[in-house]
Amino acid sequence: MTTLAEHIIVAGAENRPPMLKKSMYDSWARRIRLFIKGKKHDRMMLNSIDNGPVVYLTIEENGQTRPKKYSKLTEAQQLQDDCDVQAMNIILHGLPPDVYALANHQDAAKDIWDRVKMLMKGIELSYQEHECRLMTMQQVQVNTKFLNALPSEWSKFVTDVKLAKSLYSTKYDQLYAYLSQHERHANEVRITRERYLDPLTLVANSPTLYNPSQSP
Numbered sequence: 001m002t003t004l005a006e007h008i009i010v011a012g013a014e015n016r017p018p019m020l021k022k023s024m025y026d027s028w029a030r031r032i033r034l035f036i037k038g039k040k041h042d043r044m045m046l047n048s049i050d051n052g053p054v055v056y057l058t059i060e061e062n063g064q065t066r067p068k069k070y071s072k073l074t075e076a077q078q079l080q081d082d083c084d085v086q087a088m089n090i091i092l093h094g095l096p097p098d099v100y101a102l103a104n105h106q107d108a109a110k111d112i113w114d115r116v117k118m119l120m121k122g123i124e125l126s127y128q129e130h131e132c133r134l135m136t137m138q139q140v141q142v143n144t145k146f147l148n149a150l151p152s153e154w155s156k157f158v159t160d161v162k163l164a165k166s167l168y169s170t171k172y173d174q175l176y177a178y179l180s181q182h183e184r185h186a187n188e189v190r191i192t193r194e195r196y197l198d199p200l201t202l203v204a205n206s207p208t209l210y211n212p213s214q215s216p
Contacts, residue, residue, distance in 0.1 A: 017094035025120035032094055036087065044083040045090070048109040053084040084109050091116070143175055150179075153189040157182045 018031040036045050054077050058065050070078065087109035092100060095116065102119060106112045147158045157179060 017090050020095050020099060020116070020120075022096075022099075022120060025117070028094065029117070032091065036090060039086075039090075041079065041083050041086075044080055045087040045109070048080070048084040048087045049091075049113045050110065052110045053108045054080045088112055139171070143170060146175065151186075151190065153186045153193065154179070154182075156189075157186060 017035050018028055020028045033046065033049075036042050036049075039045065054073070059068055059072075070081065073081065088106075091109060091112050092104055095103060099116060099119060103112050103115045106115055147161065150158055161175065161178060
C-alpha cells in the first residue's frame with residue numbers, strides 16, 4: 001500500500017527521479033515505480049522493467065540475419081521501444097555515480113533494474129554481516145569483562161569456563177547460570193583463604209583441590 005509520504009515525495013519531484021540510497025533500496029524501488037506511474041504510458045514502462053523490451057523480429061538481408069530496424073517496426077512496437085528507453089533513463093538518473101558506472105552498460109530497462117537490485121541486495125547482506133560481527137564482538141567483550149571482574153576465588157572456575165564455553169556465542173545469562181553452580185565452592189575457597197592468610201598454611205590445611213570438571 002502506498003503511503004501518504006510516498007505520494008508527497010512523487011508529487012514534489014515530478015521531473016526528478018528519486019535518488020538511490022544504498023541502505024534504502026526497497027524504498028527507492030517503490031518510489032521509482034510511483035514516479036513512473038505519474039508519467040504518460042506508465043504501464044508500458046513498468047512492463048519494460050518487469051518483462052523486458054520489445055523483441056525485434058529478425059530478417060534476412062544480403063544473406064545475413066539481423067534484427068528489424070526501428071523504422072520497420074509497427075507503431076505499437078516503436079512505442080514500446082520508446083517506453084523502454086524512457087524507463088532506462090529514469091532508472092539511471094536515480095543512481096549515484098558509483099552504482100551508475102556498474103549498471104549503465106546494460107541495454108534494457110529490465111537489465112538495469114535487475115543489476116541494481118543484485119548490487120544493492122549484496123550490500124544489504126554485507127551490512128547484515130557487519131552488524132552480526134559487531135554483535136559478536138560486543139558479546140565477547142561483555143563476557144570477558146564479567147569474568148575478569150570476578151574475585152580471585154573464582155579463578156579456577158573462570159579458567160574452566162574459558163576452556164568449556166565460547167565467549168563469542170555464549171550469552172551473559174547462560175554464563176552466569178553455569179558459574180552459579182560453583183558458587184558454594186568459590187565461597188569455600190574464599191573463607192579458607194581468609195582463615196589462612198599464609199599461603200603455606202593454606203596448602204597444608206587444604207584436603208583436596210576442587211576440580212570444576214567433577215561438578216554435576
